Amino acid sequence: MRALPLERTPQPGVLRARGIALIRSREATVVAFIVVLGMFLEAVTGRFLAPTNLANVLLNSAGTATVALGMTLVILTGGIDVSVGSMLGVAAVAVGYASAAGWGLGPLVLVGLTVGGLLGLVNGALIGFGGVMPVIATLGTLNILRALTFQLLRAKWISDLPPTLRDLGLGLALGVPISAWVALAMTLVFVYLTTRRPLGRHIYAIGGNIEAARLAGIDLTRALLFVYTATGMLVGITALMYVGQTGIVQSNTGSGFELQVIAAVVLGGTSIMGGRGTVVGSVLGALLVAEIKNGLILLNISGLAEGMVSGVLILLAVGADLLRLRGKRP
C-alpha cells in the first residue's frame, strides 16, 4: 500500500529512501526490462521504434492490460479468476450477434458491460455467497462458459460484421490506438480506486489477512462481489475491442487468454498469495508480454517458438527480481 502523506515537506533522507524503494520496486524492474528489450530490438532490426510498430504493440496489449486491472484486484484479495478467457468468448458472441443485428455503438457497449458484468457476478456469488474457493469456482465456469460459447455459435462463425466497432478495435487517435486510450482511462480509474478509495484499501486488507479484515468490520462479500464483477465488466470491454479488431467471432475466442492475463499480473509484481501488488505493475506486465510477441515477429522467429521465449522470459524476469532483492524487500 502506498505510504500516507503524513508530512508536507519530507526530509531529504525520506526522499532518498523513497527513491531507493522506487528503484527496488518490481515496476522498476519491468520498466527496465521493457526499455532494454526495446533498445535491443531497435538495434537489431531498426524497426521497433517505428510509429506503426509501437502502435501495434499498444494495440496488442490493450485487451490484456484492461482485464489485468480486474485480475490484479482479484489476486490482491488472494483469489484468482481462470474463467476470463471463457467469459471473453461468451461476451464476444453476445457483442457479435448484437453487432450483426445492426445495433449502434452505445447499445453494443451496454451489451458488453452487462454480459461481462453478469458472468463476473456469477463468479463473485459462487465465491462470496457460496464460499467456494476461487480457483474451483472459476475452473468450473471456465468449462461451462466454453461449452456455452460453442452452443451459442452452433459450430459457425459470426463474420461480415458492420463497421460499428472497427474504430474501437483498430482506430488511432493522436497516433495511439483508441483501444489503448480506453485501457489507459480504465487504468486511471483503477489507480484511483486502489489508492484513494476505502474499497481499495479493503481489497488489500483482505489479501493481507482475511481474518483481521473480517474483525476490522470489512464487508468481505461486498468486496468479493465487486472484484469479480469488475473483472467481468472489463472482459466485456475487451470483447468490444476484440470484435472490432478481428471482425469475427469463433468458438475458441479467448481460449488461453486467462494465462496471458495472469502472466501479465504476476510479471508486474503482484503476489499470487494476495495483499501485495499494484495495477500499474500489471499494465506494465501486459506491455512487456506484447513487446515480447512483437519482438519475435520482428526477429522472424517462428510463431511456434513464441511460448518458449515467453515462458523463459517469465521465469527470468521473476527469478532475477527475486534473486536480486533476496531479503531486501519487506
Add this chain to the structure above:
Amino acid sequence: MNSFLRFIATDRPRFLILVLALAFVVFALTTAEFATLYNVFNMTQYGVEIGLLALGETLVIISGGGSIDLSVGSMLSLSGVFMGLLTMRVGINVWLAALLGILSGGLLGAINALFVTRIGIPALIVTLGTLYAYASAALVLTNTVPISGLPEHLFVLGQSKVLGVPFQVLMIFIPVALVLHVALRRTIFGRNLHAVGTNEVAARFAAINVGAVRFWVFTLAGLLAGLAAVVMTSRVASARPDAGVGYELQAITIAVLGGTSILGGEGTVLGTILGVLVITVLSNGLQLASINPIWQLGAVGIVLVVTVLLNQWLARRGLRLA
C-alpha cells in the same frame, strides 16, 4: 435421513460414490448401450491418461504453500514427442525410447521443482512459464507434425485387453495408484508430505526437509506425465505435439473434485480415482446419448461447482445437525 446426510456430507469419497451411482442409473435408463459389460470396461481406458496426470496433480497440491502444476499437459506433449523422436529419428528400440520418454517427463518436472524450491518462485508462476515453454518446444521439435509409423508392438500398451479389461487400466493405472496410495498412507514420505502441506513451518521445526519433499512431488508429477504420454502414444498410435493441450485444468479439476484441498495437506488417491471415474462416466454417457462433445467439458464444470457447493451446504447442515 439426517444421519444419512451427515454420513454423505462429511466425506468426499462417499459423496462422489453417490454421484457416480446416480450418473450410472440415469445413463443406464436413458441409453441402451451404456450398461453393457463391454462399454463399462471399455470406457475406463479413456480415463487412464488424465487419471495419471490427476494423480500427479494431487501429490503436488497436497504439498501446499500454493503448490500447483499447470505444466502437466505440456509435459505430456513434450515427453511423448521425445519418445517419438528417439524411436523414429534416432532409431533406438521403442521400449527403451518409452522408458527414456518417462524419464524425460521426470526431468521436466525436476526443472519445475528447481525453480520452485531453489529460487523460490511461486509454483503457479513457474509452471505457467513452463506450460508455455514445454508446449512450444514440442511444436518446434516436430514442426507441428504428429510422429506416426511407430512399431506396432508398442500398441499392446494402449490397444489390448487383459481379462476383458484394457491393458493400461489393469497393468499400469491400478498398480501406479496402489503404489501411490500405499506411499501416501504407509510411508514416511507420505507422512512428511501431509505435514509439509498442512503446516510448512511446523514441518520445518520437525526437521522435515520441506524443499526435498516439494522437489520429489513435482518430479513425480513429471514422471506420471511421461507415463501418460507413453500410454497415449500407444493408444492413438502416434505422438502428437499438442497431445496434452488443456489437460492441466482437467487434471486440477479432477484432483479438487476428489477432495484435494487447494490449500494443501489434504487429498487422497482414492478420492482422485473417484474423480476420474465421475468424469469418465459422464463423458461416456453424454457421448452415447449423442450430446455435443463440448458439453462433456461443460458437464465437468457443472459437476465441479455443484459438488463443491452441495458438499459445503450439506457439511454446514450436517454440522448443525450434529
